[in-house]
Amino acid sequence: MQVARTPRLILRQLTAADASFILVLLNSQGFIENIGDKGVRTLAQARSYITDGPMKSYAEHGFGLYAVVLANNGFCIGICGLIKRPQLNDVDIGYALLPQYWGQGYTFEAAKASLDLGKRLGIQRIVAIVNRQNGASKALLNKLGLHFEQCLQLSPNDTPVELFG
16 A cells, blocks of 8 residues: 655565565665664575564554655665664654665655655654664655664663754
8 A cells, every 4th residue: 555655766565576686675775784783594584574663653553664666666765664662762764675665755755744644644753763884874864854862772782873853
């Protein structure tokens, strides 16, 4: 189901049929370096990631991570959307694109559409968490109007991240 459209992109709900794409994305170097290794190594694990994560979030919260698809050819290039983490008081925005689509404005376009969707859903405050070394993501968040607020650690074993709001 399509949830947003921009001139170049469609954001739609992820389904189990997206498992092969998710498997590639979650194992891309950029994803592992900037977000973390989710341990998804098989199609079955990728399907579980989708059903236990985004699809569960759609049902529970009315939003989640969405497939970012090129409008001109239907090719899936990433994920972007809103996440309600138990460790955070606020909803946060998340995104990840295949490396070959970085630096072309797609992430900004998808993230802006996700923020607009959040406003339409009545979400008062949307934040972002980012790896401290991810300068490109920090610049993107600033461009979206979010600014550094604090460093935090989501769980005892996690690397500290920066919160933007």
